[in-house]
Amino acid sequence: MCDPFSNEPYPSARPLNERGDWVLRAPGELERLEAYFAGVAYAPHSHDTYALAWTLGGVQSFTYRGAARHSLAGRTLVLHPDEKHDGRAGTEIGFHYRVVYVAPEQIQLALGGKPLPFIEGGISEDPRLDRAVAALLREFDQPLEPLQGQDALFDLAVALDGASTTPSGQRKSFDYRAADLARQYLCDCLDQPIQLDDLEDVSGRNRWQLSRDFRLLFGTSPYRYLIMRRLDRAKGLMIRGESLAGIAIDCGFSDQSHMTRQFRKAYGMTPKQWLKTLGIALQK
Template sequence: MSKLSNCSDWMVRAADHDHLERIEAFFSDHAYESHQHDTFAIGRTLSGVQSFHYRGALRHSQHGMTMVLHPDEKHDGSAGTQDGFHYKMMYVEPALIQKIMKGKPLPFFKQGLSDDPRLYRVTHTLLQNMHDPLDRLEEEDALYDLATTLYEVAGQPFSTRQSYDYIAAEKAREFIHASLDQNISLDDLEQNIGRDRWSLSRDFRLLFGTSPHRYMTMRRLDIVKRCLMYGESLTQAAIIAGFFDQSHMTRHFTKAYGITPARWKQIYSPQQ
């Protein structure tokens, strides 16, 4: 595992996937300020103690546990001992869960941690060595097992009953992806999807874990990270991703990931 020679903290990212991000990292002390993703953050601590504030309490992830942080739930991260902490994490888009579950509100883990062996077992394939590429079918099978197990362990056995307009929400999600270079509104979504904007906004939050606007912002930040990975400057990355300027991008990046884009670029080490 490579790491920067002038920095004890390091992070590597598995080979690019369009819809699933996997990382492995080590932090010697404080890692992240309070922030929130619009994805599930699911992972395990390999060594040390990974401490984080989540839903009003300080949690401690240790070997054998599975972290399951819900979309848009604030959390931070730091070492719980002097030894630092080493962990693996995957960021799973709620849209992937919905492609399997077809319109069921997302599973929720109040504590952000689980010691259920079923969940630990089904995360193994997706959290294997970052240098080992996943076959597409292997990944899809593992995602199915993960989605169904999340509901079972959370006490929400999945069913085929559709209580919300999943089709309209998915169309809205696709429209956002096609409009990242535009300043769209709920009115634009309503006119293009044909569903009342407030019902659409409610369903989007329930099914994808965040608001339409925040979803769009996070997809722009995905573009920023890819730009930084391939050597673009912070200013150029902000422009390419559709932000007003570098300052605007930095505010959103720090809110989403708990570190500045400059710091992220410093500790990031491409897969060797």
């Protein structure tokens, strides 16, 4: 299996069908995964980040914005935040890929507060995006150095913006500072009940204007953003081996069932299935 941009072998790539479905996590703070799935990978779901992937082998098939898509080896996928999609093998040999998840706020740091870029169809035809995603996924076995990661994310934001097919008539009147204040407040209060009144107070913005701005700038609603940050925290605790029931309460969910429903909606699999792909034993 070779890197489609350099024709060099991937240092950690594994043969298709080596040992069934598997997922590897790259070291470092940025969430980067390499995975192989033989059949259905995950049910329809959506997350509040960009998902940027390379198909390394097989046919990576998925349904996106109401249409079936098929990515071959060497192609780059760009899935927009909060767009529902699934994942499955397009042929009997399964599919192998790498993916990086990039939060909209990381893109906004480079763009300075603009409507999020959108790539039509979910599969990139733009060489600028191919190069930008390659910079984040090629060196998979080592964490990205801080400056290296920051440079790569800046280049990605610029490439996304340049390749964006966002309609030119999209609303341009918004308050980035107010939306970001609300976002930071949500991150600081994960285990607390939050109402739109609270976000109005902290941002100084009318609740309905704020909700519209938040979706435009961060790709999802304030409530959905809060749920996803709770799930991020929950995943970290699961990897540490803590019990699901305790994690649910610690992360602001009403109970374990509530957390499991939200987890499946976000990732297309249950916590038990997710931990199994990582080779981690489930804690009751």
